[in-house]
Amino acid sequence: MPTLLFEIGCEELPASACDEANVQLPELCRRLLNAVPSDLYLGPRRLGVLVPDLPERTPDAWVKGPPLSVAFGEDGKAAKAAEGFARKQGVAVEALEQRDGTVGVVVPGEELRVVLPARLAEIVRGLSFSKSMWWNGDGLRFSRPVRWLCAKLDAETIPVEFEGIPSDGFSYGHRFTSGRVDIPAADAYPETLRAAGVEPDRARRWHDICTALDELGSWSDPGDVLGEVVYLVESPIVLEGRFDERFLQLPPRVVITAMQAHQRYFPLGENRFGFVANGGDPNVVRAGNEQVLENRLDDAAFTFERDVAKGIDALAGELGSITFIAGGGSFADKTERLVKLVERLGGGEASVEAARLAKADQAAELVREFPDLEGHIGAEYARLAGYPEAVSAAIEEHYLPESAGGPLPQTEAGKILAAADKIDNLTVAFSLGHKPTGSRDPFGLRRAAIGLGRLAREGGLAIQRDDLGDTRDFVEERFESLLAVPVEFVRAARRSAATELRGVAELALALAALPDEKLDPIHTAYTRASRIAAETEPGPVEPALLSEPAEREVLDAVAKAEPEIRDALTSHAYDRALDAAAQLGPPLARFFEDVLVMADDPAVRANRLRLLLEVRDALGQLGDFSEIPR
């Protein structure tokens, strides 16, 4: 069976478009060609697939018609619906087949060679990009203009007539050192391109780049730019550059960001860096790149010096004119709120000072140039102004964790400031109606809520649930994904009397870890008591009206367990709280065995119901057990 090569020749594609094609092309080939590509050749100027063993025919297709109940009348003869369908399909009604409760026709596959050009055009049209453009009236939309199509079935050229795009068995090599190249046969494609200065295989480019960088020394890629670089070049040449040592006085992360974010260079330590070119004379290319980096560092040094001359306190003084969230006041307003929140969270001097300065770098010119370095730049400026390290560290850490699983702040002041910042982000955004919906979360509130949950649980920070206001449910719901326990345990724990956020998490974990023989009696006691006493008016239990030993036993047990549970909760001793609760199980079981709650005497009945209510409330401190399915 023949091998097919199909290449979509483009003007330089963004790396993200290559990534998207990487996912979509195999599926498109499967659907439209009934075959799976053996290789993908993806790069800035081409999206290519090599499909070995192309079948000779497209698969037969089942075209579904009306359901049997409609297709045939009661007499078993074909009804109008079936006749209409058959006519539309161009077959006799007798030729209709039945499958899975409907009629239909099998449309035989076609000779692939005949339909191939149309199918290949369909592949081009079938690719969809998160960002696309048009370049030719209202014709095809694609990531960037498509300039040629090359299709070869073994040695035969398959012209693809599509939107007037040239398609005659040619491809193009390196943009500047090569030109149009004839692809003699499908399986000669990669070698032909290699001879024309193009490495079409992304994996090989990746490997070549890494090997060459390794030879330069110990390189790093903190900004993860290699994945993009590999799609920016077709003919990778790795070079080493250096910059003037005076720039080593800049905060190192500023230098690294200038290298990575703007220029996609790989830091090699000290004043050395590696970078990947797509051609050219190494000496000319190196000199140019060194110059560009120095220009950028020069500009960074200029703004850095201006910021430092101003000082972090003066920068903090400018926050009144910078808006935090539209409608949510300025960064000066935010700063005031942060100071209060930090105090409420029990923060000491360092965290209060850090709160006062946390947002100062929003007024720094360097942050305008390097927005990703907010926090870090503020911390550097605080250090330069002579603030204690605890203050600088807290400023540095207060955006952590940056991702759901990212590292947490390490210092106490950092944790407190980080929590305060997140509480404020959530509260302000919610008050302005920016609660996240679906996948839309422009203010990163899910991440903030997850961060808050982790600061409480893993960071051991005392965050009062009541302080979360309207955002409390949203924050606590995050535990459902954050904790590796069935969601019911989180839902149960959220209804507990725990006053701290970490209590919800700890309780959910403790409940989930409880063996069945321990959980079951509590669960049964709680659910039975709450079901029977659901409609009861609360009130004190009259000990005099308790005649049965079993009910007196329950009263004693509740009186003992209730404060024990409350006390254990306050001291974060969740296992002890559950142990105390478990003590109520046996007396309750005897109670339900021996005592008729619905006594004839209304006073006795009401008293027994109130007793059950006390049981429910005592256990309910640990959550709503009815959320947990048994």
Added chain:
Amino acid sequence: MTEGRTYQDMLGGLESFWGEYGCVLLQPYHTEVGAGTMNPATFLRCLGPKPWKTGYVEPSMRPSDGRYGENPFRFQHFYQYQVVLKPSPADVLDLYFASLERIGIDLKRHDVRLVEDDWEAPTLGAAGLGWEIWIDGMEITQFTYFQQLGGFDVELVPAEITYGLDRLGMVLQGKRTVFELEWAPGVTWEELFRENEREFSVYNFEAASTDVLARHFEDHEVEARALLERDLPLPAYDQVLKASHTFNLLDARGAISVTERAAYIGRVRNLARAVAQMWLERQRPSAPEAASTEADAHAAV
């Protein structure tokens, strides 16, 4: 490195290349703009169904980019060479690279890259997709396929090629700073413009009267609306450009908070959109005044 290629030689090379290709070679517009895109020869003529090819130098004025002439790479006033090809021909990139060769860049010796850049100009309601074009890591050109201008989808997709002349000059002349660029034989960029940078930076950041500027902004906005009322989109557009530059000055003076900023940009965008709409209506074959209005407007200047 290439010797003996002055800034003015480079400009001449680009002019002759695009002139030979068939572009209408225009001159800079008569009021301050932040980019050649804002010249009506791009912003307006890229809208509507008529093909259009042009090339021109545009002084780009961006008050907050001034550095008092102390930073040799950032200026509040610099030159762009702007080329628009509407519709974009299939060989537009080849043409562009040929223009670089014409002015003396050996593409085989350099690392030339097209790096994704999706361009957006909120004050103009404009957006497009394209690239920053790098030579040895330095951005020398912004290349954009316009998709929208003034909030309207383009009909014939134009390619806009904006050469950053200072950086291109550095590559060509092998100079380490813009100051050292040779503009004409024996005359450097520094001699011509450094004092200009210093004085205008003082003006932009310190001396400009914010009260006067704020008043001017209001006046230009009112005037633009009045001119639109009288069906004069071209003079109205001048008022939009003046309002836009006044906004940039207020911004450089630090007189605009972030919240106000969005509101100011919205006001300019609404005006630009209204101008674009009126201008577009004139481009329809049925519009009776299509030709004469433009001539009148120019005569009035």
